[in-house]
Amino acid sequence: FGLIVSNSALKRKGWNWAKEFNKSKEAKDLAATEVAWDLGVLCDAGVETTQIQLQIFILACVAYPDWIAAAQKELDEVVGTNRLPGFEDLSNLPYLQAVVEENFRWRHIVPAGIPHATTQDDFYKGYLIPKGSVVVPVFAAMRQNSSTFDSPEVFRPERWIEKSQPSNFGYGRRVCPGRFIARNSLAIAIARLLWAFNIRSKDGVRINVSEEMFTTGFVSGPKPFVAVFEPRSKERRSLIEREFDMADKDVAHLLDEARGKQIAAGLSPQG
Ligand code: HEM
DSSP: OHHHHHHHHHHSSSOOHHHHHHTSGGGTTSOHHHHHHHHHHHHIIIIIHHHHHHHHHHHHHHHOGGGHHHHHHHHHHHHOSSSOOOGGGGGGOHHHHHHHHHHHHHSOSSTTOOOEEOSSOEEETTEEEOTTOEEOOOHHHHHTOTTTSSSTTSOOTHHHHHSOOOOSSOOGGGSOTTHHHHHHHHHHHHHHHHHHEEEEOTTSOOOOOOGGGBOOSSSOOBOOOOOEEEESSHHHHHHHHHHHHHSOOOHHHHHHHHHHHHHHTTOOOOO
16 A cells, blocks of 8 residues: 555655655665655654644643633734734744643653663663663653653643653654654644634533543544634634635645755755
C-alpha cells in the first residue's frame, strides 16, 4: 500500500516529500519499498500526531473549560476582532503558548513511550542499568507524576507560566525532530479556533475524562465525543467564511510555495 501511495505522489503535480526523498543521496541505495516505508513512517510521525493532539485539545475544552476565557482575552487584546491570528502573533501570546504546552502534557499521544537502548553502563538512583538494556520511558506515568505536576489530571496552562516544565517530545539524540513544526502547527490552529469559536460540551456540563475514552495502541487519542463550536459573533463568522473562500486550496500550488520557502531559508530542495 505504501508503495502505491509513494508512486502516486511521484506522479502528482508540484513539489512533495516523495519526490524530494527519492532524489536524495540517502535514497540512492534503497529499494522502492524501503523508500515507501521511510516516507510512511515520516507521514505517521508528522500527520497523525498533530491531528490527534488537536482532538485532545478539543477534549480539554469540554472537560476543563476554566482557562478558555483567559486565552480568548489575550487573543482579543493582541489580535483584535478584525482579522484571524497569524504566525506573527504567536510570540506575543504567552498564555496561548502555555495552552499548547499543557495540551502536550495533559494527554500524551504515545502513552507507553518508545523504547531506547543504553549504549554504555549507566546508574540511576543507585541502580545499575547495564549497557544494551532496553529502557521504556512511560510518558503516561511521567505526565501523571504529582511530584512534577500538581493535580496532573487538571488542564491548567498556568503551570507553564509559573515554572518551566519538562518537555513531552522525548529526550537525547532521538528527541522528536518534528517538535518545532508540531508546536507551530498546534499553536496556529489553537489560536484560530479559540479566536473564532466558543467550544463547549453539548449541554454545557463538563465531560468527565476517563481512560476508557481513549483508543488503545502505540498512538492513543480520544474516541469520538461530542463538542459544540459556536462562532463568537456574527462578524467573526463572516470573517471565517471569507477567509475560507479566499484561502488557496490548490495542494500542488501550496507545496510549491513550501519549496520556495525552503529555498528562501537557504535549503536546496531537489524534488
Ligand atoms: C503532536 C505532535 C508530536 C508529538 C507529541 C511528538 C512526540 C514524539 C516523541 C515522544 C518521539 C520519541 C522521542 C524519543 O524516542 O525519545 C517522537 C519521535 C519522532 N517524531 Fe515526533 N511528535 C510530534 C510531531 C511530529 C511531527 C510533526 C514530525 C515531523 C514533521 C515528527 C517526527 C518525528 C520523528 C521522525 C521521530 C523519530 C525520531 C528518532 O527516532 O530519531 N513528530 N515524536
